[in-house]
Amino acid sequence: MKLLWLEIVKLRYQKRTWFGLGGLAVIPIVVTVALYLSSGPGEGGPTALPFIAGALKNGIIVPIVSLFGLAPFLLPLAASMVGAFTIAGEWETGTLKTVLTRPVRRGSLLAAKWGVAVLYVLAALLVVFVVSIISGAVGFGLRDLVTPVVSYTVGEALWLSFVAYLMALAVVVSVVSLALLFSTITGSSLTAAVMALVLVIVIQILLSFSYFDFLEPYVFTSYFTMWADLFQKPIVWEQMTRGLLCTSAWSAGLAGLAWWRFRQRDILI
Amino acid sequence: MVSDTTPAVDATEPQSRAPNDHEVVLSTHGLSKRFGEIQAVDGLDIVVRRGDVYGFLGPNGAGKTTVIRLILGLIWPTEGHIEVLGNRVPGRREAALRHLGGFVDDPVFYAPMSARRNLWLLAEMSGHADGERIAEVLEMVGLSERADSKVGGFSHGMKQRLGIAQALLHCPDIIVLDEPTSGLDPGGMKEVRDLIRQLGRQGTTVFLSSHLLHEVELVCSRAAIVKRGRVIVEGPVNELRPEGMAVKVLVDDRPRALDVLRSLSGPPPVAEDGDHLVVTMPDDDVPEMVRSLVAAEIGVRAVVPAPERGLEDVFLELTGSDDAEEAPAPRKRRWKLRP
Numbered sequence: 001m002k003l004l005w006l007e008i009v010k011l012r013y014q015k016r017t018w019f020g021l022g023g024l025a026v027i028p029i030v031v032t033v034a035l036y037l038s039s040g041p042g043e044g045g046p047t048a049l050p051f052i053a054g055a056l057k058n059g060i061i062v063p064i065v066s067l068f069g070l071a072p073f074l075l076p077l078a079a080s081m082v083g084a085f086t087i088a089g090e091w092e093t094g095t096l097k098t099v100l101t102r103p104v105r106r107g108s109l110l111a112a113k114w115g116v117a118v119l120y121v122l123a124a125l126l127v128v129f130v131v132s133i134i135s136g137a138v139g140f141g142l143r144d145l146v147t148p149v150v151s152y153t154v155g156e157a158l159w160l161s162f163v164a165y166l167m168a169l170a171v172v173v174s175v176v177s178l179a180l181l182f183s184t185i186t187g188s189s190l191t192a193a194v195m196a197l198v199l200v201i202v203i204q205i206l207l208s209f210s211y212f213d214f215l216e217p218y219v220f221t222s223y224f225t226m227w228a229d230l231f232q233k234p235i236v237w238e239q240m241t242r243g244l245l246c247t248s249a250w251s252a253g254l255a256g257l258a259w260w261r262f263r264q265r266d267i268l269i
Numbered sequence: 270m271v272s273d274t275t276p277a278v279d280a281t282e283p284q285s286r287a288p289n290d291h292e293v294v295l296s297t298h299g300l301s302k303r304f305g306e307i308q309a310v311d312g313l314d315i316v317v318r319r320g321d322v323y324g325f326l327g328p329n330g331a332g333k334t335t336v337i338r339l340i341l342g343l344i345w346p347t348e349g350h351i352e353v354l355g356n357r358v359p360g361r362r363e364a365a366l367r368h369l370g371g372f373v374d375d376p377v378f379y380a381p382m383s384a385r386r387n388l389w390l391l392a393e394m395s396g397h398a399d400g401e402r403i404a405e406v407l408e409m410v411g412l413s414e415r416a417d418s419k420v421g422g423f424s425h426g427m428k429q430r431l432g433i434a435q436a437l438l439h440c441p442d443i444i445v446l447d448e449p450t451s452g453l454d455p456g457g458m459k460e461v462r463d464l465i466r467q468l469g470r471q472g473t474t475v476f477l478s479s480h481l482l483h484e485v486e487l488v489c490s491r492a493a494i495v496k497r498g499r500v501i502v503e504g505p506v507n508e509l510r511p512e513g514m515a516v517k518v519l520v521d522d523r524p525r526a527l528d529v530l531r532s533l534s535g536p537p538p539v540a541e542d543g544d545h546l547v548v549t550m551p552d553d554d555v556p557e558m559v560r561s562l563v564a565a566e567i568g569v570r571a572v573v574p575a576p577e578r579g580l581e582d583v584f585l586e587l588t589g590s591d592d593a594e595e596a597p598a599p600r601k602r603r604w605k606l607r608p
Contacts, residue, residue, distance in 0.1 A: 013381045094377035101341045102395040103366035266344035
C-alpha cells in the first residue's frame, strides 16, 4: 500500500499525468458542442443509440455519448500509454535500477505500478464523467431522460451512467494489464504502448469477420460498450456478467504474466 | 588535507572496528554471468570482510559493472551465487539489499524532484524515511545547500554524490559503488575519494569498482584485479603494488656489487643506468640489500629512489594484451631476500 502511495507521489510530478487528464476532459465539451450544433441523430455512432436518440437536446446524455465516443479508440489509447509507462517509463530514465537497488520486492513494485495505472484510468474516467455532467448542464440543462424506449429521472440516469463508466473501467483495466506486460518485455514505453494498442485494434478488426465470431465472448475487446445493456428495461445482465468475468480473467492473466516476466528480468540500464 | 598523491594511507592506519572484525560480509561463489555468446563474469570468487575498502579493479569491459549488478540483484547469475551476511542472492535478494546500499553505472534520480524529495521517496520504499537521517547523509556528501533544488539541474558530480548519499541512507553494512569518480573533474574526483576514505575510516565496508589503479591505491585497503570476468590478482593493496620500487644505488665497485646482488636469494632485477645500478625490490627489503653490500665491503655512496615505474604500466601489463591467447599469469614475486 505504501508503494502505491509512493507511485502516486511520483505520478504527480509528471507533466504527462496532467496533460492526459486535461486532454480527456476536453472530450465531453467537444461532444456537448457537437450535440448543440446537430439537428438530429447521426447515422450509427452514439446519437443513434435507441435510448438517447429521442433526447439529443438534454444534458443528461452527455456522459453516455462521451463514453461511447471514447470507447473504441481513445480509452484503449490512454490505457495503453498508462500501462506502458509503468515499468518502461522508469526503465528509460534509468530510475528503475535506483528503485530496485532498494530492498523492494519486484513483485510488490509491479503490483503498485499496476495499481496506480488502474487508479489513473479510474481518475480519468471520473474526470470525463464529471466534466460531461457539468458541460451537459451548461449546454442543455439536466432533465429527465424520456425517449420512446425508456424513461429515467435525472437521478436514475446519472446513477446508470456512473455504473456504465465503472463497466468501461473493467475493460480498460485489461488493456492496462496488456500494456503492463509489454512494458516488462520491451523496456521502451513507446513500443509497449504501440504494441498494446495495435493488438487491441487488430483483435477488433479480426472480430468483425464472421469467421472469428466464436472468439467473441472470450476476448476483452468485445466488451467496450457492454454497458449499453444497462439502459434496457429491464436491465439485461447476461452479457455484462460475462463481460465482467472475461475482462477480470484477462486482467489477472496478463498482470500475472507481467509479474512472472518482471521477476526474472535482467535490469540492464 | 590528504593529497591525491599520498599512497593508500588508510590501508596501514589502525582503525577502530567493531568486535566482529574480519567477519565476511560479502562473498561470491563461482559467480558466472553469460550474455549470449559473451561470458561477462566467469567463476568469480571474492571475499569482502567487514571494514575493508575493497577495490574491484579492471579495464573497461572486464565485467565489473556486471558483478555489481549481480550483487545488487538487478540481474540473475547464470551460475553461482552471492552471499551477503548469510543471505544468498538472488534467492534472498530483498534481505540482502537491507545490508547493501549502492548504485550501478551513474546514479539516476527523479529529475523533477528535489534531492531531499528523492531521498525521502527512496527511503520510504524500503521502510521509513527519517528526515534527520536524510539531512545527515546530505550533509555528509556536501549537498545540504542544494538539498531542495531539483535533481534535474544537478551536475554529474553532484548526482554522483547524491548516489553515495542514497547508498548510505539506511546505514547499510556494505556500500557498493560503481566507478564513483567516473566522468568527474579532478576536483570532483578528489571530493568523492576523500568521502570514500572517510567512510572507510569510520569502519564502513566499501566495495568499489574502478579502472584506475591509482584510485584504488588511494582509497582501498584490499583489491582484486579482474580481467574478462576473472580475478587475476587479489590481496591487500600495498602488496598488489608492482614488485617493489626501483632504487638507484651508487657504489664504488660495480662488478662486485652486481655479484653480491645476484647472490641474494631470489635476485632482484638489476639494470645499469650510467654509474648507477637500478634495483627493483620491495622498499622493506632495501636495508637488507644495503647491509649485504656493506658486508661485502663495497662502498655504498648513495641509495636514492628511482623515478617510480608507472603503476598504470603494471596494471596494463596484467590486464592488457587482450590479443594474447591467455591472460598473462599473475606475476608472482620470484625473488626474496629471505626464503
